[in-house]
Amino acid sequence: MSDLVRGTVLLGVPRLISSLGGDPLVHLTEHGIDPASAGNYDRFVRYSSAAAVIGDAALVLDCPDFGLRLARLQNTQILGPGAVIVRNAETVSAALSSICRYVHTVAPADTIEVSRLGDLAVVSFDTDLRRAADRKQMVERALGTTLAAFKIMLGDDFVPIRITFQHRQIGPEDSYRRMFGCPVKFDSELNALHLPAAALSHPIRGRDAAALALAEGYFSGVTPDVALVDHVRRLIRRMLVVGHASLRMVAEALSLHPRVVQRRLAEEGTTFERILDDIRREIAWELSASDLPISRIAAALGYSEQSSYARACRRWHGESPRQLRQRAQLHASERGMHSRSDYVQGAEPSNN
Known part of the structure; x- marks a missing residue:
C-alpha cells in the first residue's frame, strides 16, 4: 500500500499549531516533512508522517481534541475533488459510493464503508495507522470531515443519530458535543456516523452533472x-x-x-x-x-x-x-x- 498523499492532508495544521503556541516548523521537520508541503495540493507527503505530526502535536501541545479542531479548519476542503462529488452526485447514496471507491487515491491507508441495518445507515471509517495516538486523532478528524460532507448533502441542520468511536474518550466532552451535536459513544465496535437509512436516497439539490463528470474523470486518472x-x-x-x-x-x-x-x-x-x-x-x-x-x-x-x-x-x-x-x-x-x-x-x- 502506498504511503503517499497530497500535502492537503496537513491543510490548516501549521495554523492550528501556531494558535496553540507551538512552532509548526519544528513539528513538521521532526517528521521529515518540508513545511512548504503542508496544505500544498501539488506536493506529496507520507501519510504516516502527516499523522505523526498531528498525533504528536496533540500530545506536546496538550490538545487532546486536536483532530476535532483540525476537522473544523479543514472542513470539506480536505476532500479535494471528492468535495465536488459530494456536492454534485445525484443522491447521497451515489456520492458515498463514489467516495468509498476513490478514497484510497486521497488517503491509501483509509477505508470508508456504508452499511444498512434496518432503518439505520452506518458510514464507518478505518485507517491502517499503527501508532495509537496518531490513529485516534486521524479517526476523530475523519468523522468530523464526514459530518461536514453530510451537511453539504443534507443541509446545515443535519444531525446524526449518533457517533461511535472504537477508542476511549480522549477529548473534553464539550468538544464532541459542539462538533457533532448528538450522542457520542466510545469503546464501540465501529468508528462511524449513524443516520436514518432514508437519508441515503435524498437527492442532492443544485447539482452540476458536468462538474461531477470532471471530478470522476480526475479520479479515474485519465x-x-x-x-x-x-x-x-x-x-x-x-x-x-x-x-x-x-x-x-x-x-x-x-x-x-x-x-x-x-x-x-x-x-x-x-x-x-x-x-x-x-x-x-x-x-x-x-x-x-x-x-x-x-x-x-x-x-x-x-x-x-x-x-x-x-x-x-x-x-x-x-x-x-x-x-x-x-x-x-x-x-x-x-x-x-x-x-x-x-x-x-x-x-x-x-x-x-
Whole structure:
C-alpha cells in the first residue's frame, strides 16, 4: 500500500499549531516533512508522517481534541475533488459510493464503508495507522470531515443519530458535543456516523452533472487530452521526491489495476520500467549539478544501495556517478546555473 498523499492532508495544521503556541516548523521537520508541503495540493507527503505530526502535536501541545479542531479548519476542503462529488452526485447514496471507491487515491491507508441495518445507515471509517495516538486523532478528524460532507448533502441542520468511536474518550466532552451535536459513544465496535437509512436516497439539490463528470474523470486518472504515459511520468517524478515510485503506487493514484496500466502503456509503445528508468536518468543529471552527496542522489532516485545507482549511471552515461557530477557541474557553471532547487529542469548534453 502506498504511503503517499497530497500535502492537503496537513491543510490548516501549521495554523492550528501556531494558535496553540507551538512552532509548526519544528513539528513538521521532526517528521521529515518540508513545511512548504503542508496544505500544498501539488506536493506529496507520507501519510504516516502527516499523522505523526498531528498525533504528536496533540500530545506536546496538550490538545487532546486536536483532530476535532483540525476537522473544523479543514472542513470539506480536505476532500479535494471528492468535495465536488459530494456536492454534485445525484443522491447521497451515489456520492458515498463514489467516495468509498476513490478514497484510497486521497488517503491509501483509509477505508470508508456504508452499511444498512434496518432503518439505520452506518458510514464507518478505518485507517491502517499503527501508532495509537496518531490513529485516534486521524479517526476523530475523519468523522468530523464526514459530518461536514453530510451537511453539504443534507443541509446545515443535519444531525446524526449518533457517533461511535472504537477508542476511549480522549477529548473534553464539550468538544464532541459542539462538533457533532448528538450522542457520542466510545469503546464501540465501529468508528462511524449513524443516520436514518432514508437519508441515503435524498437527492442532492443544485447539482452540476458536468462538474461531477470532471471530478470522476480526475479520479479515474485519465483525461481525454492527456496520454497515460504523461500521467505516469508526472506521478513517478512526484513520488521520487520522497524516494518511492512503483507500478502499484502509480496504479493506485490512477485508480487503475497495475495490469491495466501496463497494458495501456504497451499500447502507447512503452513500459512502466522504461519510463521509470528514463526519469531516473533525467533526475540523476539534474541532481548531479547540485552539491548533494552521491549517496543522497541514489536515495532520491529510489535506490536502496549506492552500487545500484553506480551501475545505472554507467548504463545511462558510460561513466561513474563522480564523473557525471563533474560533467554536470561544469555544464551548469558554463551556463551560470547554480540552482539548488529540487529537480531543476535542465537540458542534458550529449556525452559523445
